[in-house]
Structures are given as C-alpha cells and as structure tokens.
Amino acid sequence: MSVILGINSNHAGSSASVVVDGIPVAAIAEERLNRIKYFAGFPALSITRCLEIAGLNLSDVEHVAVGRDSSANLHKKLEFAIRNPAKLLNLASIRRKSKAFDDLETMIADHCGVDKASFRFKQHNVEHHLAHTASAYFASEWEHSAGITIDGSGDFVSCLFTECEGNEIRPIRKVFVPHSLGTFYTAVCQFIGYGKYGDEGKVMGLAPLGEDTYRDFFERAVIPTEKGFDLNPDYFLPFGANQGMEINENGEMIVHRLYSDLFIKTFGEPRERHSEITKRDEDISFGLQRVFEDRYMHLLRLLHKEVPVTRVSMAGGCALNSVANGKLLTETPFRETCIQPAAGDDGLALGAALYVSNSVLKEGVRWKMENSYLGDEYSDDEIRNEIAKYDLEFQELTRDELLERTSEEIKNGMVVGWFQGRMEWGPRALGNRSILAHPGFPNMKDILNARIKHREAFRPFAPSVLAERQTDLFEHDHPSPFMLHVYKIKPEWRERLSAVNHVDDTGRLQTVSRTENPLYYDLITAFDRKTGIPVILNTSFNENEPIVCKPSEAIECYLRTRMDVLVIGSFFFKKPDAGETK
Ligand SMILES: [Fe+2]
Structure with missing residues (x-):
C-alpha cells in the first residue's frame, strides 16, 4: 500500500x-x-x-x-x-x-x-503552480490537455502554462511576480471596500450591475503582451516579494494596501467597508471584471497556440472566476475544462x-474526480448523540419520508438546513453542507438574507439543477458539477427561477447527476415532481463563518438563525414558528 x-x-x-x-x-x-x-x-x-x-x-x-x-x-x-x-x-x-x-x-x-x-x-x-495544475489534470481521465494556472502568486509565479500528457506536466511558460492577474483583482476589490482576503467573488457578483464607464482606465492597468501580460506599475504600490500579503500570528491572511494614488486621483476616496455602494463602485467592478476576462481569454488563446487541443486543465484562485469560465467555452478555442472544486490554494x-x-512515483493509477465529497462524515448514531445534548424535538425518518418531507417544506417556502454525508472539498457547498430553498418563491433572496446569510442584496444565490435538464434551462451544455461556470438562464425560465436569476440573467449553476450525489439528486427530483422545477436554490450552510463541518455546528446555526427546518442525516427538525416573517 x-x-x-x-x-x-x-x-x-x-x-x-x-x-x-x-x-x-x-x-x-x-x-x-x-x-x-x-x-x-x-x-x-x-x-x-x-x-x-x-x-x-x-x-x-x-x-x-x-x-x-x-x-x-x-x-x-x-x-x-x-x-x-x-x-x-x-x-x-x-x-x-x-x-x-x-x-x-x-x-x-x-x-x-x-x-x-x-x-x-x-x-x-x-x-506551487505544478501542484495547482496537478490538482486539475490528475483529477481528470484525460491523457492529454493544455494546462493553465492563474492566481495571486506562489513560489514567485502568478501564471503557468503547461502541456499535460500521460503522467507528465511539462511547464511551457511562467509569468513572474509582481505581474499577477490575481493581485490586480484583489487591489481593485480593496479600493471599493472589499479588502479582505477572499472577497473577490463578491465583486464578481457586483460587476454586472455596473457599466463600462472606466474602460480606458482599466485597459491601461494590465497590458497584454506576446508572452502573457504586464501590470502597469503606475496603478499599484510596490508589492514586495509577498505581493502585499502577510500571515498574522493567528494564521489569518492580512492584505496590505495594493492600489496606488492613481486610483484616488481618478475616482476619489476609496469606499469604506460596509458603506453604501455607489454607481462609481459598480462601474469600477464592471471595468475590473471586463478587463480581467479579456486578459484571461488572451492567456488562454496564447496557451492554445502552444498546445492546440480543445481540453484545458485549470486551477489557481483566478480559476474560481466562474463568470470567465462560462465565457471561455465560447470565446476561446477550448471546449472542455477540468477544474476541481478547490481551485484556490486549499487545492x-x-x-x-x-x-x-x-x-x-509513477504509480500508474489515474483517478477521476466524480464528486467533491472527500471530507468529514457522521453516522446517525454519532448525530443522535450530538442531538441529545440539545432540548429539541425531532423526528427520525426513512429515506423516502425524508425526501418527501424536505421537498414539501422547500415547496412551501421554508428555509432548510441540509447536512448529509461527507463534507465537500473546496469552497462551495454542493448539497451536503447546504442551505436549501425554493428557487422561484417570491422574495426568497431577501428572506434568506434577512434571516440567515446577511449578504449584500446584489449577491446572487446558486441553482442546483438536475444534470439531464441543464440544457432545458441554461444556454450551455458543458457540465458544471462544482459551481464553477456561470451561464445564461433561458428566457422562459427566468421568472420561475427568480431567486437564482442574477441581474444579467445568469446563474452559477451546479449540475447534479445521480452518480455524484444520489440523495441530493433524489431530493431535487422530488421537488421537481411537486413543482415542475428541476432546480433547488443552494447556498452554503453558514452564517458569516466557515461552512459548518460538524453536526453541532449545524444545530447551533439552526438555533442562532431563523432557519425553519434542519435535516441532519435521518433527523428532521422544524421550528414551531417556521415560515413566519419576523
Ligand atoms: Fe495559488
């Protein structure tokens, strides 16, 4: 062994x-x-x-x-x-x-x-970047693909082109720090008040609310070159060898100021965190995302010249930009992506x-990632022991009863905490540590935000869709099992999916097949039978904290928030005042 x-x-x-x-x-x-x-x-x-x-x-x-x-x-x-x-x-x-x-x-x-x-x-x-590439390519069954990793930086590199063949990953080209698409994204996020490590995804959601007001400014920030790109030094403070980041004594990431005074001269004072988001901030996020996407596609086209195939293995924090990933399938010569869910540094x-x-070691075993469930798991006995510590009424249900009751509650507009099986690997909840809700129930987005998530109103919630129904609802057929692609929702479904339809009529979908997650698939199927909608709204099971891992954390979150229903393993909880809007 x-x-x-x-x-x-x-x-x-x-x-x-x-x-x-x-x-x-x-x-x-x-x-x-x-x-x-x-x-x-x-x-x-x-x-x-x-x-x-x-x-x-x-x-x-x-x-x-x-x-x-x-x-x-x-x-x-x-x-x-x-x-x-x-x-x-x-x-x-x-x-x-x-x-x-x-x-x-x-x-x-x-x-x-x-x-x-x-x-x-x-x-x-x-x-660092070889490990990133390996996390994608060696999670596929492909024998040959192009490889690209794009991030803030790691081992002094922010982007690596590779050719992946058999059991080999051959580096072709590197972009070295300080030039970094990830650092560019983080710097602009910081200027508009999203300066915490990991805030970039929020700004990606803000971008479609803006307009292309600052095109020239952003065009000059990242200069495409024949080899990749350069950051314009006028836009940034000197980062130092650590790209302006540090780890404090608690192991938390600290991001120092990255943007230069040119931002202040152009736009005025930076936005304070938690202050009102103005049109300026929306337009800045639009400009950022547009130029990011443009340079992302530029890199992919350069890569394709070196490795002219249709498959690309991708990783690095920038590969979590699901909007760009959705577009690359039509805007570059690549037709298939392999991105595992922990595309960032956790991967x-x-x-x-x-x-x-x-x-x-050349062990000769190729593994294909069929699902993201590589984490913790708790048996019903362990869950029962945990529940016993709380004074809560609950029911123990069979699998069929659990699916029937839960789908009925979601149909009726309840907010359901759903804790099942092994925890997901990567930053997304994919149906095992999820909060679930009706994707088209009136005001469901506001209800979720008011009761549990407390997120900015502009941030979209994600749809989990039965894999075989994807093309009925979305304008692209490439699967998205790990919520890493954003596609347009077809016009006839936009109203029925109002809680997961973003302002630009897109959704960051999770395609769910029965082989990947039978229980979650059967739950969506049960919901579809009742409503004619093969989609459930899926957001991570947490309240401004890392996603819950243990049953006790799920129970605490259920008790602390105005979640209506909690399902852990075979156990079903419902609050006496469930569904009331307080
Ligand atoms: Fe990285």
Missing part, C-alpha cells in the same frame, strides 16, 4: 489530503476544523482528521507532498532583489520562513503531537499528492 499525505501549509487555504494507492480518500481545509476562514498556518487538525478517515497513522505515511518549493525560481527572486534592494529584507524574511518549513518532520511532530521517531516518510516539495494539498503519485 502506498500512502501519500499532501499538505498546503503556512499559506492561505491551509489543508491536507491523503492519497492511498493513487486514490484520494480524504481532503479537508483547515478552516473547517479550526473555524478560522482561509487559515494560513499549519494544517494540524486536517492532517489528523484525514488520516483518521483513511484509518491510518502518521507512521503509515511513506511520502509527504508539500505544495511549495522554496528553491524554485531562485534566479527570478535574485533578479527581483537586485532591482528592488529596499525589498531585500522582505525577501530574506520570506525565504527564512520557507526554510523553517523545510524541517517538516519537526513541524508535523510538534503540531500533531506525535513522536517523530515513528516517521518514515520522504518529503517532496512540489512547486494544493490534493494537487501536490497527486503530482507525487503520478509524476514522481
């Missing part, structure tokens, strides 16, 4: 995975367990939990794959240091931290509380492990 532990550590999206005989058996982001969003410290809890799920100990691990390589791209780091002598200290401190990480045995032993004398693993450092733990299995 071959056991590989993959980790992403001391970097945003700290996470772990365990791959046994070439097949991932568990993968979890640390934030779900320690409850610190985008946690960037050591993934001690997820290492322990992944091994528990696999029924293994650290002493069973033969290989540890780390999604970083501090020795990669040294020539570029040196060039940077010579050009930016003031940043030498900054670079030296990053390098010192990376070096400290090289003593992995001590780190794992200290953080996980085990004696390192029992360790027998070999360490493999996999360069490095899986990517590094798959890279070692496929490209280093």
Whole structure:
C-alpha cells in the first residue's frame, strides 16, 4: 500500500489530503476544523482528521507532498532583489520562513503531537503552480490537455502554462511576480471596500450591475503582451516579494494596501467597508471584471497556440472566476475544462499528492474526480448523540419520508438546513453542507438574507439543477458539477427561477447527476415532481463563518438563525414558528 499525505501549509487555504494507492480518500481545509476562514498556518487538525478517515497513522505515511518549493525560481527572486534592494529584507524574511518549513518532520511532530521517531516518510516539495495544475489534470481521465494556472502568486509565479500528457506536466511558460492577474483583482476589490482576503467573488457578483464607464482606465492597468501580460506599475504600490500579503500570528491572511494614488486621483476616496455602494463602485467592478476576462481569454488563446487541443486543465484562485469560465467555452478555442472544486490554494494539498503519485512515483493509477465529497462524515448514531445534548424535538425518518418531507417544506417556502454525508472539498457547498430553498418563491433572496446569510442584496444565490435538464434551462451544455461556470438562464425560465436569476440573467449553476450525489439528486427530483422545477436554490450552510463541518455546528446555526427546518442525516427538525416573517 502506498500512502501519500499532501499538505498546503503556512499559506492561505491551509489543508491536507491523503492519497492511498493513487486514490484520494480524504481532503479537508483547515478552516473547517479550526473555524478560522482561509487559515494560513499549519494544517494540524486536517492532517489528523484525514488520516483518521483513511484509518491510518502518521507512521503509515511513506511520502509527504508539500505544495511549495522554496528553491524554485531562485534566479527570478535574485533578479527581483537586485532591482528592488529596499525589498531585500522582505525577501530574506520570506525565504527564512520557507526554510523553517523545510524541517517538516519537526513541524508535523510538534503540531500533531506525535513522536517523530515513528516517521518514515520522504518529503517532496512540489512547486506551487505544478501542484495547482496537478490538482486539475490528475483529477481528470484525460491523457492529454493544455494546462493553465492563474492566481495571486506562489513560489514567485502568478501564471503557468503547461502541456499535460500521460503522467507528465511539462511547464511551457511562467509569468513572474509582481505581474499577477490575481493581485490586480484583489487591489481593485480593496479600493471599493472589499479588502479582505477572499472577497473577490463578491465583486464578481457586483460587476454586472455596473457599466463600462472606466474602460480606458482599466485597459491601461494590465497590458497584454506576446508572452502573457504586464501590470502597469503606475496603478499599484510596490508589492514586495509577498505581493502585499502577510500571515498574522493567528494564521489569518492580512492584505496590505495594493492600489496606488492613481486610483484616488481618478475616482476619489476609496469606499469604506460596509458603506453604501455607489454607481462609481459598480462601474469600477464592471471595468475590473471586463478587463480581467479579456486578459484571461488572451492567456488562454496564447496557451492554445502552444498546445492546440480543445481540453484545458485549470486551477489557481483566478480559476474560481466562474463568470470567465462560462465565457471561455465560447470565446476561446477550448471546449472542455477540468477544474476541481478547490481551485484556490486549499487545492494544493490534493494537487501536490497527486503530482507525487503520478509524476514522481509513477504509480500508474489515474483517478477521476466524480464528486467533491472527500471530507468529514457522521453516522446517525454519532448525530443522535450530538442531538441529545440539545432540548429539541425531532423526528427520525426513512429515506423516502425524508425526501418527501424536505421537498414539501422547500415547496412551501421554508428555509432548510441540509447536512448529509461527507463534507465537500473546496469552497462551495454542493448539497451536503447546504442551505436549501425554493428557487422561484417570491422574495426568497431577501428572506434568506434577512434571516440567515446577511449578504449584500446584489449577491446572487446558486441553482442546483438536475444534470439531464441543464440544457432545458441554461444556454450551455458543458457540465458544471462544482459551481464553477456561470451561464445564461433561458428566457422562459427566468421568472420561475427568480431567486437564482442574477441581474444579467445568469446563474452559477451546479449540475447534479445521480452518480455524484444520489440523495441530493433524489431530493431535487422530488421537488421537481411537486413543482415542475428541476432546480433547488443552494447556498452554503453558514452564517458569516466557515461552512459548518460538524453536526453541532449545524444545530447551533439552526438555533442562532431563523432557519425553519434542519435535516441532519435521518433527523428532521422544524421550528414551531417556521415560515413566519419576523
Ligand atoms: Fe495559488
């Protein structure tokens, strides 16, 4: 038996995975367990939990794959240091931290509380963008594809072109920092008051509310080149070697100011977080998303010239831009994408492990990701024990009863917490740690926001659609099992899907097939039978916190918010005042 532990550590999206005989058996982001969003410290809890799920100990691990390589791209780091002598200290401190990480045995032993004398693993450092690429390509059954990864930065690179063939990923071209599409996106988000790490997705939702008022400004911010793109230095403060980001002592990501005074001269003062969103801010987000998409397509077309195939494996934080992903299928020569749900840095733990299995050890096992459910799971007995700690009335239902009752409640406009099976891998709730609701019930978006989610009114909720009905409702047939593509909703369905139809008549859909998630598929089918709508509104099971992981967190969220119904495993809860608008 071959056991590989993959980790992403001391970097945003700290996470772990365990791959046994070439097949991932568990993968979890640390934030779900320690409850610190985008946690960037050591993934001690997820290492322990992944091994528990696999029924293994650290002493069973033969290989540890780390999604970083501090020795990669040294020539570029040196060039940077010579050009930016003031940043030498900054670079030296990053390098010192990376070096400290090289003593992995001590780190794992200290953080996980085990004696390192029992360790027998070999360490493999996999360069950040290779690990990203591997997380996508080695989750597909393809024998040949182009590969592209685009993010803020990792190991001094922000974009990597590759050719993926058999068990090999061949680098073709890199874009080095400070040039970075991810940093560009983050900088502009910051200017309009979305400066927290991970806020970019919110601004993507704001963009369609704006107009193309600031086209010239944004056109000049990122200059397309024959090799990729350059950031215009007039637009940004010098980032330093860490692209303006730091990790504080709690393992949280801190983003320093990235945009230059040119933004203030052009637009006036930056928007304060939580203040009113003005037309200016909407138009800035429009300009940002438009230029981002344009440069994204430019990179993909350049890649296609190098690797003229129709399939592309994609990862990196920018690959979470589901709007751009929806468009690339018609605006570039690529016709099929493979993007696994943890496309951001949390995915490095899986990517590094798959890279070692496929490209280093050449184990000869190709895994196809059929679903995202690689996380924690709780039996009905464990859930019953948890419920017993609360003074709550509930019913224990058979599978058929559960589907009937839950679909009926959703039909009647109830907001349902739905906690089933194994937790999703990646940032999206995909039907196992989800809040579910009627996609066309009057005011459902407002109800969800007022009662639980407290999100800005402009942010859309997502539709989960039966896979075989996708093309009846949406204007594209490429599957989107992980909510990573946005497509137009067909005109005849827009009113019936009012709660998931965004202002530009699009939806960030999840296509659900029965093989991926039989219970969730059957629930949507039951809802379809009652309403004629093969769609359920699906949003993550949380209230301004990492998505719930344990039953107790789901129960607490149900009690704390005005959620009407909670279904955990076979157990069904409904509040006496369910459905009342207070
Ligand atoms: Fe990355």
